[in-house]
Amino acid sequence: xxxxxxxxxxxxxxxxxxxxxxxxxxxxxxxxxxxxxxxxxxxxxxxxxxxxxxxxxxxxxxxxxxxxxxxxxxxxxxxxxxxxxxxxxxxxxxxxxxxxxxxxxxxxxxxxxxxxxxxxxxxxxxxxxxxxxxxxxxxxxxxxxxxxxxxxxxxxxxxxxxxxxxxxxxxxxxxxxxxxxxxxxxxxxxxxxxxxxxxxxxxxxxxxxxxxxxxxxxxxxxxxxxxxxxxxxxxxxxxxxxxxxxxxxxxxxx
Amino acid sequence: xxxxxxxxxxxxxxxxxxxxxxxxxxxxxxxxxxxxxxxxxxxxxxxxxxxxxxxxxxxxxxxxxxxxxxxxxxxxxxxxxxxxxxxxxxxxxxxxxxxxxxxxxxxxxxxxxxxxxxxxxxxxxxxxxxxxxxxxxxxxxxxxxxxxxxxxxxxxxxxxxxxxxxxxxxxxxxxxxxxxxxxxxxxxxxxxxxxxxxxxxxxxxxxxxxxxxxxxxxxxxxxxxxxxxxxxxxxxxxxxxxxxxxxxxxxxxxxxxxxxxxxxxxxxxxxxxxxxxxxxxxxxxxxxxxxx
Numbered sequence: 392x393x394x395x396x397x398x399x400x401x402x403x404x405x406x407x408x409x410x411x412x413x414x415x416x417x418x419x420x421x422x423x424x425x426x427x428x429x430x431x432x433x434x435x436x437x438x439x440x441x442x443x444x445x446x447x448x449x450x451x452x453x454x455x456x457x458x459x460x461x462x463x464x465x466x467x468x469x470x471x472x473x474x475x476x477x478x479x480x481x482x483x484x485x486x487x488x489x490x491x492x493x494x495x496x497x498x499x500x501x502x503x504x505x506x507x508x509x510x511x512x513x514x515x516x517x518x519x520x521x522x523x524x525x526x527x528x529x530x531x532x533x534x535x536x537x538x539x540x541x542x543x544x545x546x547x548x549x550x551x552x553x554x555x556x557x558x559x560x561x562x563x564x565x566x567x568x569x570x571x572x573x574x575x576x577x578x579x580x581x582x583x584x585x586x587x588x589x590x591x592x593x594x595x596x597x598x599x600x601x602x603x604x605x606x607x608x609x610x611x612x613x614x615x616x617x618x619x620x621x622x623x624x625x626x627x628x629x630x631x632x633x634x635x636x637x638x639x640x641x642x643x644x645x
Numbered sequence: 646x647x648x649x650x651x652x653x654x655x656x657x658x659x660x661x662x663x664x665x666x667x668x669x670x671x672x673x674x675x676x677x678x679x680x681x682x683x684x685x686x687x688x689x690x691x692x693x694x695x696x697x698x699x700x701x702x703x704x705x706x707x708x709x710x711x712x713x714x715x716x717x718x719x720x721x722x723x724x725x726x727x728x729x730x731x732x733x734x735x736x737x738x739x740x741x742x743x744x745x746x747x748x749x750x751x752x753x754x755x756x757x758x759x760x761x762x763x764x765x766x767x768x769x770x771x772x773x774x775x776x777x778x779x780x781x782x783x784x785x786x787x788x789x790x791x792x793x794x795x796x797x798x799x800x801x802x803x804x805x806x807x808x809x810x811x812x813x814x815x816x817x818x819x820x821x822x823x824x825x826x827x828x829x830x831x832x833x834x835x836x837x838x839x840x841x842x843x844x845x846x847x848x849x850x851x852x853x854x855x856x857x858x859x860x861x862x863x864x865x866x867x868x869x870x871x872x873x874x875x876x877x878x879x880x881x882x883x884x885x886x887x888x889x890x891x892x893x894x895x896x897x898x899x900x901x902x903x904x905x906x907x908x909x910x911x912x913x914x915x916x917x918x919x920x921x922x923x924x925x926x927x928x929x930x931x932x933x934x935x936x937x
Contacts, residue, residue: 432651439653449650479788481736482724501724502717504660505735508789508914513657522717603921606650610924614788614795615732621784621798628783628802629776633680635810635836639829640684 396491397534398593399543399551400559401465402566404578406550408434408463412446415545419530420445439606440466442516445527446542449605464605465551467542468493468514468527469582470593473613476506476515491556492529492593500524511589511611556593563595575599581607588612647921655921656790656914664711666907669782670900671711672742673809674816675704676779679749679772681813681829686769693822695756700816702753705746734785745778779809786906792851792920793913800844804902807836811871812899815892818878827882830895834875837902838868851919854912860905867901870894
């Protein structure tokens, strides 16, 4: 069964940093508590996405000509079109759902950890106590019942919007236009281009500053794009090794 | 200095532990010793072939326990063989290791006890593909978002292949492999010193981890051990003491290089500048190209 590809549009220009998305996600998905720490980084005490944080609200305090600007953004798994985590997974635990999202099958994952350094955004991680990889499922169970993902449902300002990905992209461009006309020239979309290094993200963002300010890579590329050249280099090195072994063997008497 | 979110890493550090670089050492050694054994057999030197098969056996026997111990769910190790996935070097590698260890076991059964004479020969012949076991691990590392690994994708296989030759040659020399084993070890040492230097140079600023912290210490130690071992083997290799000292130093050197590559990945993931700066440079180059 294939249905329309769905995704998020996170409009950070209306995020108020309430963290209702973080809480709703934890509640619905039964994600364990991951430390009650004070980081000292504005109101962000979660730090980053990880095995036990599937929505993460970033807080950035900027001094702009003496006036303070507060950027807030709810980050989430990008559900990439070319998802490196899925491609490198050796067990097939990570798979593409009928909604076009990327999900870990917990009954298959053996905790090899390959997806962790493969993700160009540092989203997925292995949970210490249970040994398996975890990340946002885009509420796979809720989607099956035609419900909105918990984070989008809980968002009070519609900063997190959910729907068919094409519609999300359209809304993102419309909103960008409105902000540009209003003079917010630094507003930019992130992950909306199907021609980018990951084939376009399944979660599109509208940011008010450069991606790296929010802890996002400015030009992510799925590592498996270069897999052909890697195997060619390995074949070359393997052939050289074989030649070396032959040379050593035939080089003369013992 | 590029912008960042409170200096926090963008990438996640690998969750792999010490077993992985140690596996690279043992698997690599087996992948080089197996074709050496095959060629020795073809040359009619059964005594040398037997020693080489034993080294290959030691390598493949040590590998699975190390890999399984590193899993988050070791009891599910067999899920590795649920699928064969060309896009996953770890999946391809699991099959390579599975096939290699089976072949090496049969080849040893034949060479040691004369069991399975035909199957043993046939299994031994597959050692032509042994080098795949030594080099796929480089693809495994390169096929990640870690800049110091991914951007070394052209050089890492040569680092791993030469380290494999060095360790297999050294191990065989230690158990009476004679001049052919010593020659393999020396060729491997030369290859490793060259390929790591080329890799570090080509990485440019991304190669910083190889000069700092734990990775830097391991890289320097590995080079010193390799050079000292090779010198010892080249000058005093005809004597037992020289072979033992040289071989032991080079084995330590090969392990040290793998350790440095492993550790460099953590240092590379920890600092967001290694992610942001090359990506910004790429974007700038693209913008310039399209403006022209």
